[in-house]
Amino acid sequence: MTQQMLEILIGKFLDAEISPAEKQMLDAALERDQQAKDLFNQLKELDTLNQQAVTSEVIEKGRSAEDIFEDAWHERKRIRLPYMITAMASRKFAAGIAAGLLLGIFLFNHIQLTRNPRRLVSPSTSTQSAVLGTQGSNQGQGSTQLTPGQTIRFFPTRDINSELLIQLNYQIQQMQKQLDELRDNQPGALKPIPKPDGED
Amino acid sequence: MKAKQPQNEAVLACAARKGDKDAIKTLITNNWQWLKGIVASVVQNQNDIDDILQNICVTVIQKVHTLREPERFRVWLAVLAKRQALKYRMTKKRNLNILLSDEIAREVPDQHAEKDFENLELNEQYQQIMFETNLLPEKYREALLLKYSKDLSYAQMAEILDVPVTTVQIRLVRARRMIHQRLIAKSRSN
Structure with missing residues (x-):
């Protein structure tokens, strides 16, 4: 039996954790080896002293x-x-x-x-979903109704594809021309909608 | 004498979570000795031990409602106690003797001798053993003090320290061996 094994068995014995088989091994070792017996006695005495010292110096002291x-x-x-x-x-x-x-x-x-009102324009990369602001007489009104003779100008931002704006401007100009022609041909049918009294 | 773990500790912990003063008090007093052992493994001064124990009590009273598993109250308490003790040691590091120096350790038996003339020899032995215990590495010191403070079983110690049973066993064997070897070396030199 090695020294370490002996110490483990003695420790188990001192802590009352030794099994019957281990106790037999320990007893056999102690019988045949005087040094082991001395170690056992010394550790047993140390264990008793340790128990008393901790009780006296730690547990019983203090409040x-x-x-x-x-x-x-x-x-x-x-x-x-x-x-x-x-x-x-x-x-x-x-x-x-x-x-x-x-x-x-x-x-x-x-x-x-x-x-910077141009910041109103969404910085979306998709030009299809880009929202355009209006300027001039329609500024601040959001979606506007087109009336004959009314000038609509879109102001672009850096974020919107300029080609799309050009196309849109062109289409709006075409629509304005058509409206002007209609107004000229049928002056009674399409007149600018008069504003209510007191409204600017 | 084996320490009996109260069967109703989990029930008490449940009541304590609801703020029951008696339940909290019973839980603390039942676990008092090993709690003291854990604190004593971190600081050695008795006044500091009492201060830390009071801090632990205050923390338990304030935080017991956060305990999730009542059946693991001991583990929770051990962790809390160790944390409080380490925190205290950190804040008072300069004033504390974390590990007693040789010089101070020699003074201690003299101070004690003044108080107890009758048991002078025995007290000196106790002081010597406590001195050697305080020189052990913290994990061995903790295991040893926990063992001798309330004669806990390996399983109970493993639960409190949150380590395997074999680790507890090895730590105790090594702690005893270190103390034994040092005492033998001292007796030979004397």
């Missing part, structure tokens, strides 16, 4: 569990209020940061839109 628990129970009430205040303060701080961020985004967009 009792009941006293410490009662103090902790009272301290809990004292700690709880500052803890709650701190928790509330941190939540308020986070909410303030979030609100500030949202306000900042809103203001940034608002300023951008005010300064």
